Amino acid sequence: MSASDQKSPVPDEDRARHSELARELDDHSYRYYMGRPIIADAEYDSLMAELERLEERYPILITQDSPTQKVGAPISVDFAEVEHLVRMESLGNAFEVDELNTWADRASAEVPVEAYLCELKIDGLAVDLVYEHGRLVRAATRGDGRVGEDITLNVRTIGTIPERLDESVRPAPELLEVRGEVFMKVEDFHALNDRITETKEHTPFANPRNAAAGSLRQKDPRVTATRPLTMIVHGVGAYTPAGGTASGRGSGDSEADREGDVAFTSQSQAYRLLGEWGLPLSDRYQVATTMDEVRAYVSYYAEHRHEPAYEIDGIVVKVDDFSLQRRLGSTSRIPRWAIAYKYAPEEVTTTLTDIKVGVGRTGRVTPYGVMEPVTVAGSEVEFATLHNAQEVARKGVRIGDTVVLRKAGDVIPEILAPVSDRRDGSEREFEMPTHCPECGTELGRQKEGDVDVRCPNTRRCPGQLRERVSFIASRKALDIEALGYVAATALTQPLEPAEAPLADEGDLFDLTVEQLLPIRTHVLDPDTTEPKTDPKTGEPKVVSFFANKDGEPKKTVSTLFEQLEEAKTKPLWRILVSLSIRHVGPRAAEDLARHFRSLDAIREATEEELASVDGVGPTIARSIREWFAEDWHVEIVEKWRAAGVRMEEEASEAVDRTLEGVTVVVTGSLDNYTRDSAKEAVAERGGRVTASVSKKTGFVVAGGAPGSKYDKAVSLGVPVLDEQGFDVLLRQGADAAEAVRIDQAEQG
Structure with missing residues (x-):
């Protein structure tokens, strides 16, 4: 860019947008480090990227106060200010593999990179520890990168952080400044929230990171001591070896000169030494000699993101060699020798526009949130589970709230918590309905102590029947591809004057073409069970699923009958799963089929005999006995038997039982x-x-x-x-x- 370009005036609109973004980012940064964020990380990153683009276009806007030139958040007045011995830098981000490759190409073009260190980017709170002659003398938050908050007393309550370094292998250094992430394991986080709910201390934490931040910044260290915090070290700042000369700075978080420092030569070698001194390290970091290995590491944890005991939001990749780190140096804000590859966010914020309820195949009535559509974990989400009325109350969410939404891997999206700071008084409480939304039957609990409410109209409730028929077609059960959700709706809830071909699932294998052709039905959304609308008319979408415009059978009809015929021969365990017996999933069904060899034997077995089967137990045994005690359930089995459905484990005589117990x-x-x-x-x-x-x-x-x-x-x-x-x-x-x-x- 030429000098004349740099001096060109900034349009008022862009200058105003720059000021607005700077104020907004400063506010969000402060809230984030106080443990009370009101937007997700991905939204913050998007705002920062917009600010960076403006400053790239108009360099005159760049000042020392700009969020692009600062690290972290303003300092709270609740804790004493502490200046770090070596500045704590922030990392640049890559969101695509191409961006990661560009960073690596740029680094290798400047220095001969022979190895990279890859490690998990833990979603916690950055902390700086200072040891003098092996004793912990100070701990501080990151703050703005140069000045943090003194949290020494609180950090000393964390069991994994040593008060004194272990000198059994080598003497402790005269001075050691280390950086790491304080966090809470997912299992410990849930246990803490359960305890908070029971004692009603305050509103449960939204996620492990907020729990860690809130716990670490308690004014009373005795409270922090009750919180299950831990730490993993990921870098070194200032360092003076035992009996040696200060190197000024040690590693991973700075571009500092290390002349005379013979102890630390690389990130991986530093980790070995830190481990000998008893500092907590990750067992999941990896030294890669090629970018192919780096990309493989990134890909592995993208697929196994929930394998670690703690939450991660990406991967940090560093040039391993410290001398090369020094040569690559840093910008005003970020090191050139390291980058954070960030995965698609699994937590975002959006508006909860309504809370409705749906009925499942076993009669359970479940609240779900209707939200303004938002992209999370790579897909657009509009609906999310809220489990039950007690969970809605526990989480404290209200209709109209800004909420934190999570989607972990393939798990159904879940609303975690409200962002209370964004409430304006227009929000309203959710009231659980007293009657089934599908059939109008009064809801109740199956037995005393149940959390869930259920519709007792098990046989005749059209919603329950639709869900059971759809489940029969699923891959977990009989795997009938032609019998999808729209077909299940058509067979159980056709529009008048056609009658439903299925009074219950017992009629499934007796269907005829003549029953199917007149059927017209609404197309229901599987997430909400409400009719989808026609984009042209805005009216509920209606389809003739089985007949074409001339009233003749579609290809779908012949495919459906072929697959129904094939389903009759499926293994016994799949037939058992398809009956929708509460608690009987594929694993228990396989164990039962293997042990009893026929559905009749399972039906006739006592509760004690059922419970004695490996993988079954008393809860499943009781549920099976209760299911077969219903006459209409037995009628379903007999209808299927009459239609030719396989009811026994028919192992061929030519197949030996070669794998018993394997x-x-x-x-x-x-x-x-x-x-x-x-x-x-x-x-x-x-x-x-x-x-x-x-x-x-x-x-x-x-x-x-x-x-x-x-x-x-x-x-x-x-x-x-x-x-x-x-x-x-x-x-x-x-x-x-x-x-x-x-x-x-x-x-x-």
Whole structure:
């Protein structure tokens, strides 16, 4: 940019927007570090990016007070100010792999990078610790990067932070300044919130980061001591070795000169030394020698984001060598030798416009939030579960609130908490309805002490029947692709004058073409069970699902009947799951089918006999007995039997029970088996397929791209089979498969 461009006047509109953004970002930064944010990280990043674009266009707007030139938040007056020995810098962000590659290309163009250190970006609170002659003398928050808040007394209550460094391996340095993240494990966070709810101390925390920040900044250290805080160290500031000369700065958080410092030569070597002194380190960092390895690390934790015991929001990648860090240096705000790759946010804020209720296949009536659409974890979300009326009250959410929304992986979106600071008095409390929204029956609890309310009209409630029929078609049950949610709605809730072909799910296998052709139905949204609207007319969308415009059967009809016929032959455990017996999922159904071998035997078994089956227990046993005690449930079974549905575990005489008592884990893609067919082949031979690897696992079958289960099997010494070995396992049993595996290993 030329000098004339730099001196060009800034349009009033852009200058005003710059001032507005700066004030807004300063306010959000302060709230964030006080543990009371009112926007999500992704929204903050978006505002910062807009400010940076304005300053790039008009450099005259850049001042020392600009948020782009500062790190962290203003200092609270509640704690004494502390100046860091070495400035704590903030990291630049990458949101796409291309941005990460650009950063790496720029760094390697300036210095010969031979190794990168990759570590998890923990969603906690940055803290600076100072040790003198091995003793902790001070702890402070990040603050603005140069000045933080003294929280020494509170930090001393954290059990994982040593009061004195361990000198059993080597002497402690004269001076050591380390940086790390204080956080709360997810499990501990939930336990803390449960305790807060019971004691009614205050409103539960929205997330682990807020809980950690609020706990660490308590005025009374005795309160902090009751909170399950922990820490992981991720960098070094000032450093003077034992009997040595101060190096000025040590590592990872600065561009400082380290002349004469022979102790720390790289980030990874510093971690080894810090670990010897007893400082808490991550066991998940990795030194990568190529960017392919860096990208693989980033990809792995994108898919296994919830594997660590704590919350992460990305990956930090650093040039490992300290001398190269020094040569790359820093801008006014961020180091050039490190970058944070941030994953798509799993928490955002949006407006809760309404709270409605839906009825499920077992009659449970569940509140759900209707929100202004917002993108979270890579997808647009408009609805989120609120579990039950007690949960709505516990979380304190009101209709009209700004709420924190979370979507973890494939989990259903969940409203975590309201942002109380944004309330203006227009919000209103939610009242749980007293009658079923689908059939009008009065709601109640199934038994005393139940949290959930249910619709007792189990057989005739159209909502429950629709959900049960849709569930029968799911992959967990009979896997009937042609019987989707719209088809389930059409079969149970057609528009007049057509009658519903299904009085209950017992009629499913007796359907005829003549019953299907007249049906017209609303298209319901599976998330809300409310009709979708036609974008052209704004009216509820109506479809003729089974007939074309000439009144003839669509291709869907023949496909549906073919798949229904195929469903009759599915394994017994799938039939059992399809009955929608409360608490009986695929795992329990497999155990029951393997043990009793027929649906009649399960029906006739006593509660004690059912409970004695491995993986079942008294709750499931009681639920099974209660289900079969209903006459109309038995009628469903008999209708299915008459239609030819398989009611026994029909293992072929040619298939031996070679895997009795053997547990198998399948990972990766196999050429000749789908995941379900491999699972069924093991079950047919008496074995069990589980989802996780443990020391009790008999074999791990690894196909293409096996992932972390393969790594865990190797670490635990669990035998790993390829597809050839799996074939031997099925045909000849465990001993033969193990012999093949050993033979393959010996041949290299």
